[in-house]
Structures are given as structure tokens and as C-alpha cells.
Amino acid sequence: MTILFSNSIPDIQKAAQIITQGGVVAFGTETVYGLGADATNTTAVLKIYQAKGRPNFNPLIVHFADIDHVFQFVKKTELAYELAIKFWPGPLTLVLPQHQPCPISPVATANLPTMAVRIPNTFVAQRLIHYSKKPIAAPSANPSGKISPSTAQHVIEGLDKKIDAIIDSGPCHVGVESTILDLSQPIPTLLRPGGIPVEALTPICGPITIDTPIETKIIAPGQLSSHYAPSLPVRLNCQHLLPNEALLAFGPPISHHGLYCNLSVSGNLEEAAQNLFACLRFLDSEGQRIGVKGIAVMPIPQIGLGLAICDRLQRAAAPRSI
Known part of the structure; x- marks a missing residue:
């Protein structure tokens, strides 16, 4: 226990x-x-x-x-x-x-x-x-x-x-x-x-x-190519949604009609970093519950904390080991 x-x-x-x-x-x-x-x-x-x-x-x-x-x-x-x-x-x-x-x-x-x-x-x-x-x-x-x-x-x-x-x-x-x-x-x-x-x-x-x-x-943690991964597949740098995709938004969201979570409506990278793993967890668990097939991620600038956010998302989207 x-x-x-x-x-x-x-x-x-x-x-x-x-x-x-x-x-x-x-x-x-x-x-x-x-x-x-x-x-x-x-x-x-x-x-x-x-x-x-x-x-x-x-x-x-x-x-x-x-x-x-x-x-x-x-x-x-x-x-x-x-x-x-x-x-x-x-x-x-x-x-x-x-x-x-x-x-x-x-x-x-x-x-x-x-x-x-x-x-x-x-x-x-x-x-x-x-x-x-x-x-x-x-x-x-x-x-x-x-x-x-x-x-x-x-x-x-x-x-x-x-x-x-x-x-x-x-x-x-x-x-x-x-x-x-x-x-x-x-x-x-x-x-x-x-x-x-x-x-x-x-x-x-x-x-x-x-x-x-x-x-x-590997000489330090966090270097595995597939890491930080939800169960649903992740698609990066998306400008539009495919059928049955949830949206992980950053800033003003692209057109969507279903499940989504916004890392930061204002486009603040510190706020986005704070929300990253909680948003991924929410979209993954709720998406599986309602039959969503994947998670689409809007582009995030690779500056400041954006580099860390993009690193985690790239590893979340990487091919999974069997």
C-alpha cells in the first residue's frame, strides 16, 4: 500500500x-x-x-x-x-x-x-x-x-x-x-x-x-528517442485537424470541433511548460474514453522554454519500441 x-x-x-x-x-x-x-x-x-x-x-x-x-x-x-x-x-x-x-x-x-x-x-x-x-x-x-x-x-x-x-x-x-x-x-x-x-x-x-x-x-536521463509518451499517437506542427483527432493548442487555436486543451491561450512559453504534461494526460485519457484516434499539436517556437517543450513533444511523437 x-x-x-x-x-x-x-x-x-x-x-x-x-x-x-x-x-x-x-x-x-x-x-x-x-x-x-x-x-x-x-x-x-x-x-x-x-x-x-x-x-x-x-x-x-x-x-x-x-x-x-x-x-x-x-x-x-x-x-x-x-x-x-x-x-x-x-x-x-x-x-x-x-x-x-x-x-x-x-x-x-x-x-x-x-x-x-x-x-x-x-x-x-x-x-x-x-x-x-x-x-x-x-x-x-x-x-x-x-x-x-x-x-x-x-x-x-x-x-x-x-x-x-x-x-x-x-x-x-x-x-x-x-x-x-x-x-x-x-x-x-x-x-x-x-x-x-x-x-x-x-x-x-x-x-x-x-x-x-x-x-x-546514453550518459544522462531523458535521451531515449521515445519518451514522455501518451497512449494515443501524437502528430506535430499541425495546421489542421484530421478526423477523430484531439487538439493540443498553443495560442489562438486552429479550427476544431471536439476535444482540445490549450497550453497557453496568450502564447506564453512558461505557462505552456507548466501545462504540458497535464494537457497531454487529459487529452490521452479523455481521448481514449470517447474514441479519439490521435493528438494533433500546433506549432510551438523553439526558443527559450519552447526548446524543452518541443523536445518532449518530439519524443512523445517518436516511434514506440515494441
């Missing part, structure tokens, strides 16, 4: 005790809900993979409470420290070489010499890490490949009875996962666009390489 906790201090402390005892707990961050376990405990980390049905070659992000703690585990380069001071706590994940020996479970890092690290920017996440006294490995709290959760109810729908507890932290205010920047190579490489726009990073980093990952060489 999965326990549902509130975001009160006593409940966060109870959840932290579950973490220290080797359990798994879902909790809200500013990006999406994460499924957390003690990153130093291999048995606990394996429970994350089992609950999600996640492939074990797909590494996890390890979450910390403060900057000094992060650099006890990974290399502290000048650039990494400058980015950390500017953007942490916040939705930026850095991939850096691990110190050796490293107490983090190799299962959490998929046996790679690097580690993906960040400091989340919510009270619940920070208190959970503080009270557990452990780095917490935490991917999104949903079945692998499916739509990420931005509320506790979304977690319940996907993982009820498969995990120990959920902390209801309220809705996530960023709504898409963290930006992942690989600093383990000479030139910074964007592995996943996310809550920090690339335009905010380049004044510090200079030129950033945009990675086109090959699935056999």
Missing part, C-alpha cells in the same frame, strides 16, 4: 525515514515529481528501476541539498562552480566526472564514470534530502517512457502500490524536467533542454554543442 503524505514537516520526516531504510518515495520538485531513493544504497536504487520498469542502462539524476555536498562526489571545475552559484537550487543538471572511490551506487550512474547532479528548488525536496542525510537518486515518478507527473495524483495513477510513499507537494511550477548540461567534455554539451533555457547558459558557458544522442551511448 502506498502512503500519501502531506507536505508538513512531520510527514516529510516520516518520508525521510523511509528513504534511510531503503524505501522509495515520490516527491514534488519545481520540475516534475521525482521517485527518490538513497543513492548510496544499490538495493534501494534497484527498486526505482523496478517500480518504473526503467531500463538499467538509463542513469539517474542524483539530488543534493547544497553545493559543497555535490562537489564531494563530482569534480569541481571552474565552470561547474560558476553555473552552480548562478542556477542552483534550480532546474539545471550538470554531468561531471565522479571522484573515485565514490559511495554513489554504480546502478544509479549506469556504471558510467560520470554522474548527473543537481539541487532542487522546492522546500519539500530540500527538506527530504536534509532529513534523510543522503543524496537522493530520483528520476520522474512515472512508468518508464510515459508522461511525466506534475501532481501527486499523476503519480498515484501510474505507481500506486508499486512504491512506498508519495509526498503531495502540490503542482510543479516549472512543469518540464531539468536542463542537462554535460561538462565532462572540453566543450559543454546540451543533452536535454529543460527548465533553464540555453540562452541563459551561453553567457557563462560560451558556445554549447547540442547533442543528438545514440541510444546505445
